[in-house]
Structure formats: structure tokens, C-alpha cells
Amino acid sequence: MTRRKRSYRSLASLQRDNAVCRACVEAGYPLESLPVFEGHAGQTAWILGQAPGIVEGEQGRPWRGRAGQTLRRWLDMDEERFYATFYCSSVTRCYPGRHPSGRGDRPPTPRELELCRFWLEWELRLLRPRLIVPVGGLAIKRLLGISRLTGCIGSKLELGDAVAVPLPHPSGASGWLNSFENRKRLEEALALLVAEL
Secondary structure, three states: OOOOOOOOOOOOHHHHHHHHHHHHHHHHOOOOOOOOOOOOOOOOEEEEOOHHHHHHHHOOOOOOOOHHHHHHHHHHOOHHHHHHHHEEEEEEOOOOOOOOOOOEEEEOOHHHHHHHHHHHHHHHHHHHOEEEEOOHHHHHHHHHOOOOOOHHOOOOEEEOOOOOOOOOOOOOOHHHOOOOOOOOHHHHHHHHHHHHH
16 A cells, blocks of 8 residues: 655655555556665765666666666766666656557556656655756656757756756667767767766
């Protein structure tokens, strides 16, 4: 049964409750994992994805699949440094399952986004990161309110007391990086990100 307190004083307490959240399952969604996130209090960089993939759902650790390998290659980080640097979570916390078409993963519904919003807001409040890296269109839109990747990739934005450096999703499912101009935007974003780290 899902447990949510009115308020949280520690990230560890929030994580304990988030780890057993079944709000979306209780609402009738066919999720295929428990919540996936990783990190600890004191981390000043937060990377936020869309939702865990199948590998992440099976292993219970974010950014473990092919997209995570690509992301770490972009950042020139091995796994140990990546997880030591970034608090990792996503807009929705559980692997949503395959897309009905069989191509890719099922995108979270607006209701699922709302059900997970509680965890996202409390995480941001308790973590108080200095650097936020929203990865992919859904995370960028949810966190920054920006709908088009072209308008923000390669930019450094303010979000409260934090700096946000958005990145495109590294999954390869999108054709956004097929454009030379967009690959240049990615290079600019990665340079900004390295400078912030």
C-alpha cells in the first residue's frame, strides 16, 4: 500500500516511502517494476529522466540500459563516477512496460505523471541540487515547461537556486540527433555541463 506523509524532513525517509509506492498500480496501470531511483543526501547534481526502461526495472538501478551507456559515454564517465556524481531519478518511477505497438516503451500517461509528481517535488525540495540535468523531452517539459528540444538544448537555464542543463534523450528512439545542427547543440550542452561539474 502506498504511503505518503504530509511532509518529509529527510531524503532517506522520502526514499523509504517512494521505494514501496504502488500508487499507479492501485490506479489500474500495468507497471512492470517497483520504483527505480538512486542517490543520497548531499549530492549536488541531479539527473532526471522520463521513466525507467526494461533493464532498469529488472535491475532496480537507473540508467543501466543502452541509453544509460550512451549517456555515460557523452559525459565521459564510468559507472562509479556517474552514480557518485548524480542523484538519479525520473519523472515517473516505475518501468511502464512495452508500447502496445511493440516499438519502444509505453510513455507514461498524464495521470501517471500526476501520481509521481509528489515524489518529484519532495525530492527537489529535500535534495536542493546545484545542477539539474533533465534528459529528454518529457523531463524537460515537466521540469522546465519547455516543449521543444531545439529551444533549450545547448542552453543553461535557472531553476530556483539551481542551474539546469537539458539534454536530449540518448535512447536512439528519437531522430532528433540525426541533424548536424542538433548534434552541435548537444556538444554545446555537454560543454556547459562539464563546466558546471
